[in-house]
Every structure is written in C-alpha cells, then in structure tokens.
Amino acid sequence: MLVTIDDIRRAADSVDGVVLRTPVVGSPVRPDLLIKAESLQPTGAFKVRGAVHAIASLSDEARAAGVVTHSSGNHGQALAWAARRAGIPCVVVMPEGSAPVKVEAVRRLGATVEMVPAARRAERAQQIAEERGLTIVPPYDHRHIIAGQGTVGLEIIADVPSPAAVLVPVGGGGLSSGVATAVRALSPATRVIGVEPELAADAAESLAAGRLVTWPVEQTGRTVADGLRTNLSDLTYAHLAARLDGIVTVTEAEILSTVGSLAREYRLVAEPSGAVAPAAWCHHAASLRERFGLGDGPVVAVVSGGNLDPALLATALQT
C-alpha cells in the first residue's frame, strides 16, 4: 500500500518544531527557479525528517530501547541527531574505510559507531538489533521514512501554492516518493519530475522498462553525486511509477556547474547530490517546459543536502 497524504500530515506533526522549516529561496538572476533549501537542516540534509518521524512512530517501549542503522553518509548522521533529540540510544554500523570526518560526525552526535567490513554491514545491523532489542531504521525503504521526507513537499506547496513543476533528486527514492505523494495530492496541476545523474540512471531505466531495474555499484559509483548511487526498492519503485510525471538525467559537468551557480546566485552550499535537481532546470529549462507542457510560472527544485568536500566547492566556484 502506498503512503498517503494523511500519512505525510501525521509526519508533519512529528517534525514540526523539531527539524528546520526550510525556506524557499529565490534569486533575481533566475526568477523562474526557486530552491527548497534542505541543505540548511541541522545535519545538512533532508534525512532528519524521516529519521525523526520513524522514531516518533515507535511504541514507547521500542523507542526507549533505541535504534540502529547502517550508513556511511547523511542517514547515519540524521538518525544519530534524531535519537539524541529523542533521548534514546543509537548505533550506526559503518563500513571500514569510511572517511574519518564522517565517523567523527556521527560520534559527535552521540551515537555509538561500529566499524565492520562493508559486505557485513546489513547483517551486523540485523544482529545488533536482535541482540540488544533495537529497531532497525532503514534509509529509505520504509513507509515512515517516505512519509517523513514527504513533508518537504507539504511545505513547498504551503509556500508556493501552485508551481509549474517540482524537481526532486532520485537516489533510493525515499525523498522523491514522499514529495511526489504530497505534491500530487495538494496541487494536482503541478508536475513532479525526478532527476538523476546520467551515470546512476537506474530509476529512469526502471520507469522506462516498467519494472525495477538495478545497476551494479561499479556503475553508479562513477557519479560525483554520492548520495544518489543507491537503487530503488520495490516500495519506492511503486511510488515513483504511480506518482512521478517523469525522470530526466543530468551530466557530471552540469551537476558541478550547478554547485557553483547555487553558491553564486542563491548563496547556498549544495553537495553534488543536492545540486542534481536544479541542474536539470539550469541546463534544460526550455526542453522541460516543452516535454512536460509546463506553463510560465516558476518551478521549485529541492536541494537535498549541503555536505561536500570544501575543495570540491572551491573548484565548482570557478566553473
């Protein structure tokens, strides 16, 4: 069963006053492109929304016992942050070889980190859950996570009542499933367009094929947008097939040049995964207007996160 707008409204009750009500930011340079700046969330990414709602949805007993996940990126930080806010234990299983700065970030948020060989991550998280009675909170393959991320779409339509389109990045599909659900329910005339790196276009291929297609990590690992290397799950595929108006792709050069444009024109620091949705508009606005039959109004692109290597940002500023 797919997530509904009522599920997302319940998630809004969980996240209100806990996560940041992020602004929709404009720029006189591009009056047709507005940015929903999820990069400003406390851990630098939208992921706190799903994590907060997943924890809020647990029974009192399960919540008190704590949560566990495996992640080398934004979801681990988000869950650690949400667990600390809730005052409950959190374990994050991370692959050996994770960047020390990422391990340190999770520890600083008060979570216990367990390092294991990459191939044993999921198994180890499962084992910890069973041994210690913790609940596994997955990064996207869960209805509460999708509903939590969907609050991004709820807020967009509250601030910009009927945009021509909402552009959203597609990785594992949690954010895009939630946003598509909210926007279709609240503004049926608005098109919801997914955006992927050309080098990790598994979701575009899946929608074209009419079934879930996965790409091996050797392929998706080529994109600089490291948050979008993940494949869809059955659950997120079902949401996107039913609720997205389409998926488009962008090149690596388009992604990096948009990291620069967002800093110069919108004063926002976006990671490459975060710049993918606006990149589609910055580089293909005319063809998107035609393909999706968009009116003249502005579109809103979700910038999903802002955690990147400062040296990469410095490079992007000069493109």
Place this chain on the structure above:
Amino acid sequence: MLVTIDDIRRAADSVDGVVLRTPVVGSPVRPDLLIKAESLQPTGAFKVRGAVHAIASLSDEARAAGVVTHSSGNHGQALAWAARRAGIPCVVVMPEGSAPVKVEAVRRLGATVEMVPAARRAERAQQIAEERGLTIVPPYDHRHIIAGQGTVGLEIIADVPSPAAVLVPVGGGGLSSGVATAVRALSPATRVIGVEPELAADAAESLAAGRLVTWPVEQTGRTVADGLRTNLSDLTYAHLAARLDGIVTVTEAEILSTVGSLAREYRLVAEPSGAVAPAAWCHHAASLRERFGLGDGPVVAVVSGGNLDPALLATALQT
C-alpha cells in the same frame, strides 16, 4: 526620538509575505552558535526589509511618483527590488567606476541607473528627487529604514525566545539600531553586542568616547568587509548608545576564516561583512561570555549578506 518596538511591529506588517522569513540555522559542530541567515534574501542581504517598509510608508501620491537613492552596493539592489515589487519607478545613482556586475544587477531589477563621479552622488540624487518629484530613500539614516531592519530582531526572538546574546554587524548602524531595539524590548535579559572590523571601528570608538566619531574613508576602506566601511549618523549613534550592550572588533583574518566556517559548517555563503558577527563568536566566545556575563545558552549571530566575489569564497574555503 528613537524608533520603538511598535514602529518595528508596523514594519513587520509591511515586510510579511514580501521579503523572506529567513531561518535561524544551526550546526552540530557549534551547538552554541545559531545563524540568522539574511544572506538568503532575494537580493542577498537584509536591506530589502528597510526598503520595502520605507516604500510602504510613503503616501499613495509619493509612492506612485517613485524613489531614488545613491548606492554602489546592497542598498541600491534592495531599493530596486522593493520598487519593482511595488510597481513604482526607481532611480539608483551609482559612482563611475562601479563594478559592471553591480550596475548590471541593479538594471536587471528594473531600476534606472545614472552614473556620476563619486563625489557628486548625493548631490545628483537630491537633484533628481527635486526635478522628478521622487522620494529619496537613504540606506540607514532614517526611522523607517531602522524599523524595517529591526524586523530581523523580531524574528530572532520569535524563533529563539531567550538567547544569551544577539551579535549584529555595525556599518551605518541601521541594522544594529533596529535589532537592538527589537531584542531589548522583547527579551530584556538578552545582551545585544555589535561587531565591527578592527579596521573600521568608528562605532566602537564613538561609544567609548560618548559622542559620534567618524573615520575617513582611507581608513575604513582597508577592511575586506566593504559593507561596513560607512560611519554612523547622529540618528543611529543615538540608538546604539542607548540600546547596545557593547561593541567588539574582529580582525581581517578572523573575518575570512569565518566565511570558510559558515560554508563548511552551516552550508551558508556569507560575504565578509556578513561574517563579521559570527566571527566574534567563533574566535572570542569565552571572553565574550565573561565580559558580558552570558549564561550557558546559545547565541544568535546575524549573517547580514552573501554577495561576494566567488574567488574570495574559494580562497576562504581553504583557510
């Protein structure tokens, strides 16, 4: 007569739904420092608040005739933006030799630009006002401008009810006068601390001397914080003398390193003038807590703007 909290509440009615309700942004790296991100305003600086309220406060007849100012920076863009929103004419007198990118930014916002020798700017704006029946809107030396900028303080206290301190940059004194007025009225226990570049510390010297002291432009022109090279007016001096708890200064190196910290830790692009207030906390938190008797709670620093040369940001990211 000084601006009151009721003046600022009226200004809030003018700006609500017109300018951006900017977020207060946090970072797990520095839980004690929150940022009021005025850099996200449509023209990249808080100045739209005063400009919108000044135009809203005109008589219908004066408003229809239009507005004029002289500015080479953020105020000219802000007035042009506000005039276009109000659908009225706007002339911005700019000094010959202004950066073409700044002239183009004002023109893109629909204002008429007149270039004159720098020494004739004020005189020419006055002349245009008389010839064409336009109203001069000054950048800071005006009660409506101070009240408009004060809405920043109103929003800070709405979002963070009783911070230990609010740190605000001091240039001409419009923003700091308004913010000090709002914060003292709404949260009397909160300290309001002005921050200046050491190289443009005319306001700190004025408060210490107990009278308005001006520094020549050859001196203030040395700081990289180009928005803070201006001296106070009698009106803003009177506000700061009555309502600031003190003024501290920061070095050029501290300002630039904070531009880098804001990008890395808060995902915000700040211009040097915009980084001055958080720079005081990043580099002198312990001594500020002691000097101003601050409790343990977080402080809020205003990042006033985000318009800077991308090459300078790239450099700051590597410090």
